[in-house]
Amino acid sequence: MSQYFNKLFIVVFLMANLSTLAQAQIPADYKGKPFYDDTLGFKGPQTIPGRLELAYYDFGGEGIAYHDSTSTNDGAILNHQCFDYGCHFRPGIPYHIAFFRENEGVDISYTKDWADFKVPNVVAPMVNQLYIGWESNGEWTNYTVDVKVPGRYKIITVYANYDNKSELWLNNKFATKLFLPKYTGYYHQWDQATVGEIVFPKAGLQLITLKYNKGPNLAYFDFVKID
Numbered sequence: 001m002s003q004y005f006n007k008l009f010i011v012v013f014l015m016a017n018l019s020t021l022a023q024a025q026i027p028a029d030y031k032g033k034p035f036y037d038d039t040l041g042f043k044g045p046q047t048i049p050g051r052l053e054l055a056y057y058d059f060g061g062e063g064i065a066y067h068d069s070t071s072t073n074d075g076a077i078l079n080h081q082c083f084d085y086g087c088h089f090r091p092g093i094p095y096h097i098a099f100f101r102e103n104e105g106v107d108i109s110y111t112k113d114w115a116d117f118k119v120p121n122v123v124a125p126m127v128n129q130l131y132i133g134w135e136s137n138g139e140w141t142n143y144t145v146d147v148k149v150p151g152r153y154k155i156i157t158v159y160a161n162y163d164n165k166s167e168l169w170l171n172n173k174f175a176t177k178l179f180l181p182k183y184t185g186y187y188h189q190w191d192q193a194t195v196g197e198i199v200f201p202k203a204g205l206q207l208i209t210l211k212y213n214k215g216p217n218l219a220y221f222d223f224v225k226i227d
Contacts, residue, residue, distance in 0.1 A: 025171055025202060025204055025205060025206050025207075026144065026171060026205050026206065026207045027171055027172050027207060030064075030142075030207055031060055031064050032058035032059060032060035032064050032065040032142050032144065032207075033058060033059045033060060033144070034046075034058060034059070034144040035056040035057060035058055035059055035143075037056075039096050040096070042056065044056065044144065045143075045144040045145050045146045045205065046143060046144075046145050046146070047145065047146045047147075047148055048145050048146070048147045048148065048149075048153065048200065048206075048223045049148065049149060049153065049223050049224060049225050050222075050223060051220050051221070051222050051223075052143060052145065052208070052220060052221045052222075052223065053130065053219075053220050054130075054131065054132045054141065054210065054218050054219065054220055054221070055100060055101070055106075055108050055130035055131065055132060056143070057106060057141035057142060057143055058141075058142045058143060058144055060142070061104070062104075062105055064142070065141070065142050066104070066105065066106050066139075066140060066141045066142060067138070067139055067140050068105035068106050068107065068136075068139050069136040069137075069138070069139060070105060070107075070136075071105050072105065073099075073101060073102045073103070073104055073105065073106065073107055073108060074107040074133075074134040075100075075107045075108045075109030075133055075134060076098075076099045076100070076101075076102030076108065076109075077102075078109065079098045079099060079109060079110075080099070088109075088112070090112055090113065090114075093110070093128065094128075097110050097128050097130065098110065100130055106132060106139075106141060107132065107133055107134035107135070108130055108131070108132055108133070109130075109131060109133055109217075110128050110129060110130050110131070111125050111126070111127060111128060111129045111131070111188075113127075115188040116160075116188045116190065118188075119186065119188070119189050120189075121189060121190040121191070122184070122190070122191040122192065123158060123190060123191055123192035124190060125158045125190050125219050129158075129219050129220075130219070131217045131218060131219040132212075132217070132218050132219075133187070133217040133218075135164060135212050135213065135214050135215055135216070135218075136213070136214055137213040137214055138211075138213065139211075139212055139213075140209055140210060140211040140212065141209070141210050142207060142208070142209050143207070143208045143209075143210070144205060144206075144207060145205070145206050145207075145208055146204070146205055146206075147200045147202070147203050147204060147205075147206050148203060149203065149225060150200045150201055150202050150203050151199070151200065151225055151226070152197060152198070152199045152225075152226045153197065153198050153199075153200065153223040153224060153225055153226060154194050154196075154197050154223075154224050154226055155168075155176075155178065155194065155195050155196045155197065155198060155221050155222070155223060155224075156192065156193070156194050156195070156221070156222040156224060157178075157180075157192070157193065157195050157218060157219065157220065157221050157222070158190055158191070158192045158219045158220065159180050159184070159190065159191065159192075159193070159195075159216045159217065159218050159219065160184050160186065160187055160188055160189055160190045160191070160216055160217040161183070161184055161186065161187050161189075161215055161216040161217060162180065162183040162184070162215050162216060163179055163180035163181075163183075163215060163216070164180070164212055164213040164214060164215025164216055165177070165178075165213055165215075166178040166210060166211060166212040166213070166218075167210075167211045167212075168196070168198055168208060168209070168210060168211075169208070169209040169211060170198070170200070170206060170207070170208060170209075171206060171207050172207065172209070175198050175199070175208075176196045176197060176198045177196060178195045178196045179195055179196060180193060180195055180215075180216060181193050181195070187216075187217055188217070195221075197226070198223070
């Protein structure tokens, strides 16, 4: 019987420590929390391999989950306005999408019929796709991700406009530069490209930081495992 309890103790001890190892890769002083949204039916953290929606940056606010040069969500402000050519808040669009995270500083909007699908796209984004725009030099967003399979990944994105020398950092350490290979011609003319590679040495919870400058609209990153 004592041998049984000794083995049980070892198993419980190992499981506890494996869990700690998985979480210990996130910097110990990081106070942000994974994004979740009951309205969208989304529960974080986002997983890799898979898609990292850039509008789903962590909770925690300015200086923790993100840094933005203004305290307002410029995309949400614009979507409240109407002009001669129509209102930015399109008929039939859920309020939750049109004014996504409107009380935070990261500038977010969504793809619209008259803007993003009026001109031909090389690769069109999804309808109502959320994206980060109105970017300024030195801004960043944090994402808690759950890496299911360690290894090397290529990074694919859908973007509009031009390259802005973005970088990805992993657990507060530089990981890779991103390069948008083509100027699409317009903030609402979209293309798709493989923009970089990244290595995740271990599985488990990780902190990805996207550091960006003035330039494109960015929708998401697809992390695709390289065999």
